[in-house]
Amino acid sequence: MSTDQQRSTDGSASDGSATDDGTDLLEVDSVVKHFGGLVANDGVTFDVEEASITGLIGPNGAGKSTLFNCITGVYTPDDGAVRLDGEPIHGLSPTKVAKRGVGRTFQTPKTFRGMTVRENMAFAAREQTGERALGALFRPGTIREEEGDIQATVDETLEFLKLDHLADEYASGLSGGQRKLLELGRVLMMDPRIILLDEPVAGVNPSLTNELLARLEELNDRGRTILFIEHDMDVVMEHCDRVVVMHDGRTLAVGPPEIVQQDERVVEAYLGGGDR
């Protein structure tokens, strides 16, 4: 595939599915979102391949976070479509989108501060009998069984994220970087098809950043699909299979990092001025 083919030149991208081998998990097709007179997304189009790491970059105000909100149901796009595995998910509530298998984190982590790390994690497990009031009262056996499984997964995931020593700490006592890890862990607990991360390493110290990126790589090796917003070009270029560049609410370029990096419009819009 060539980057030229996937470029959206004027916002009204000709064909969102003009790609390849039919393994696209997430399709973002000409998504438009206005806020009054402000056009935050103006026909964003790209695909995320199954089991890939895709980076979403663009200057501040390019519409990246708005797009995340359009994908995850926080906003309903004014036009266009978002499809997961071919099924449209735009316009569904955040809850329903999450149930379909889209997990996300926030730019500023939204951990449950007044709950322990373990409780934060266990909360996210799907389909718990004990979450229903009557189930909680009358089915102790089932709950004990399920809790056993849930706690085992929690332990495993916390160990994977190297948060196991903090399992019984309250989330309010965690550092910013640890909260980002916890948020990632919580998302993993719902076993999502795709993980959307909003600036996962922003404001995280270098050693924890490397840790987090290593975890993402490992998750990807296990077949997880990841789409993340990031400003750090080194991170994007090193860790992504594909990069989506957004500018002024449009997709400027899509392709492998080394090719996108050399696209003169990308250089002009984002990397220009000797930034890096």
Add this chain to the structure above:
Amino acid sequence: MALLTGWAAFLVSVGTIGCIYGLLTLGLNVHYGYTGLLNFGHVAFFAAGAYASAIVTMPPPSEVTNASYQIWFNLPMPYAFPVSLAAAAVVGGALAFLIGLTSVRLGTHYLAIATFALAGVFSDVLVNEAWLTNGSFGMNSVPKPGRAMLSADVWQLSYLLFAAGSLLAVYLLLERLMNAPFGRLLKGVRESEAAAKTLGKDTNVVKLKSFVIGGMVAGFAGGVYAHYLGSVVTAQFIPAVTFTVYAGMLLGGAASNTGAVVGAFTVVAFRESTRFITTVYNWIQSTLPDALSGVLPTVFSPLPNNPSFIPSMRFVVIGVLFVLVIRYRPEGLFGDPSEIQALGEED
């Protein structure tokens, strides 16, 4: 057969009212402590339960003075007692469902305003719909279960035991609920609705469930209250009840069922203790040497002779208690500081 006198009578009555407030506080704790729902209309669920019990068990209006209600069931006591309490819980829960359905989506402070206003509306309905509630005269012949078979003292004691048993049962049920994943679900919604939604939880449904459960507990408390006093009058169900319950919950520690019960008893005991102010005053005065006997009347002269002094002290005492808790122990007696610290603010 001597009536319970002095301290014994006082303790039995404080104990029973304490149990009823304990139930109310447990209900509010489901809303605010566990789910973060700022419900300022709790008294409405209490009233709904009390009136439901009254309507189910009141005798026909022809047998009661000043009666104009047109719906009564006159179920025979004591067998109707459990039916009446179940009706109280169901009606309390149904009112919570109706109010919750329209309001539970609102953010914290807006929910507080909506629930406060709706409780006011509900109170007006109780006053005005005399065909159902007998208006401001109230329902004054609510049967006291078993009263005919027992002497006054024995009945008082038995009812205290019953109220304490009910409190214990509800406490155990709620402990079980809150220690199950259901409690975790409520707490997560309390901490961050946005996060809970993106983790696939339907937060509006969760909040509505919480609202109904707390409303049922408060309605049940209303039923216990109605059959204890034998009379249900709109003037009993004022916003001050809601705030007394809040004081109890915050004193005991939000998100702790044990705290809710202990806090409720403490607040009720403090409130009722104001009736001893005159006794204490007189006792001090009588023990002072003659030379100092003018001191107290000089210092307090405008106060004790004012008839509204003692009743208004009830609010002062609760206010002082409240200030002390907020200043010295913001998490309350049984609250977990790490958990309460962040209550009400989103990450």
